[in-house]
């Protein structure tokens with residue numbers, strides 16, 4: 598029997614409470630302090646897990662590095678204009694309009710938002726989730742960042758920085774689905790119990806909102822930025838399959854072997870999808 602509460606923990610934190618705490622009323626402030634203490638006590642096991650080192654650690658960590666770039670070759674399909682007419686409060690935040698973030702390449706072809714990771718070769722090594730949370734923000738009625746990579750059972754803190762209500766609707770195939778409204782100024786913490794590359798996240802209120810959450814059971818992954826580059830470090834010696842995943846352009850893999858202290862350079866090439 599699956600314990601869904603354990604599988605997919607959701608904690609909402611409302612900021613309004615803290616805003617109240619800033620008022621001058623001393624009684625209210627004392628109440629806030631007491632309530633905050635209770636919150637800290639109740640969540641101490643959860644809070645104590647934060648603040649650890651971000652780099653891969655533990656007995657299985659090594660000294661090899663795999664780094665390189667992901668390039669797009671071909672004719673980039675023109676970025677689609679985002680239609681925000683469904684919510685004028687969102688549209689007015691982008692007076693110059695907004696284009697889709699689903700395929701972004703720089704002038705030199707560097708492809709952004711590609712998840713590069715070890716897909717095979719780590720054997721049965723296990724890794725504890727990092728103590729610090731991954732983060733995602735809804736601002737201007739889009740997700741920032743567009744692609745998040747995180748670990749199994751790591752927290753994902755999702756902020757709603759907008760004045761409008763959003764809806765969190767991750768649509769996984771290997772994790773628990775969730776569909777939850779999120780009021781302005783609130784935070785929702787999500788966790789995912791199983792590896793999945795990648796979970797689409799949508800908002801039922803705003804049909805243009807889309808992001809992807811890649812969830813890993815190990816720490817060897819990266820998401821390319823504007824330059825299209827990546828680096829995986831602290832790899833143990835071994836033979837690995839390195840995979841690059843892009844939401845529209847699919848996947849590409851390469852096999853490598855690294856010894857202690859070695860650095861391998863890789864280049865991944867993606868081409869125009871069929872039909873373009």
Ligand SMILES: [Cu+2]
Pocket residue numbers: 738762763764800801802803806
């Ligand atoms: Cu929304």
